[in-house]
Amino acid sequence: MTLIKPQEKIALANRIGYDSIFQVVSDFYDAIKTHPTLAGPFGSVESWDEHKIKIAQFWFVVLGGKPAAAFHYDPVAKHFAAGFTAPLLEDWKTLFHGVLQSQLEAKLADEWFDRVELIGANLLRQNQRLVQQPPH
Ligand code: HEM
Structure with missing residues (x-):
């Protein structure tokens, strides 16, 4: 029989907590603004404050938290429009991984990165x- 440890019943979103999720997101996008390859594609973001809240909510829900706001997401179309490519994705993940590791304990960082x-x-x-x- 496999024993489920009590902490594994609690959603990752709640084990990390909304405030820490927001902090990771905020530091990540602050770093994006001066990143050599990612700053350009993110030039379309008009309000970083709104973007950070929207993306922090996205992660909170993806990591199993209850939605606190009803945002509309259309990520596939938006990324296509932003010029998403495999190399940019690698850069994005490397930067995100670094922020996760600097902010969270290793187990939480690893689970989020999965x-x-x-x-x-x-x-x-x-x-x-x-x-x-391409869409017509
Ligand atoms: C695992 C990797 C990634 C995740 C989880 C992610 C997630 C998201 C999400 C949830 C949004 C909001 C979409 C919406 O408002 O409908 C977004 C927006 C955006 N993403 Fe990503 N993204 C990733 C990688 C990338 C990469 C590699 C690029 C580089 C082109 C990128 C560029 C953008 C831009 C420019 C926006 C803002 C679009 C806008 O509102 O004008 N993302 N991303």
């Missing part, structure tokens, strides 16, 4: 489909 890998691979697959068949 979700990054899954979503990143999924975005890449969907983006490649759009590249082959």
Whole structure:
């Protein structure tokens, strides 16, 4: 029989906590603004304050938390429009990984990064489909 440890019943979002999730997101986008390859594509962001809140909510829900606001997301179309590519995804993940490791204890950082890998691979697959068949 496999024993489930009590902490594993609590969603990762709640084990990390919204405030720490927001802090990771905030530091990440502050670093994006001066990043050699990522700053350009993110030039479309008009309000960093709003973007940070929207993305912190995205991660809170993806990591199993209850949504506190009803944001509308259309990530596949938005990333296609932003010029998403496999090399940019690698840069994005490297930067995100560094922020996670500097802010969170290793186990929480690893568990969050597992979700990054899954979503990143999924975005890449969907983006490649759009590249082959651009929307009319
Ligand atoms: C695992 C990797 C990534 C995740 C989880 C992620 C997640 C997200 C999410 C949830 C949004 C909000 C989408 C919406 O408002 O509908 C977003 C927006 C955005 N992402 Fe990513 N992203 C990733 C990688 C990248 C990469 C590699 C780029 C580089 C082109 C990128 C560029 C952008 C831009 C420019 C926006 C803002 C679009 C806008 O509102 O104008 N993202 N991302």
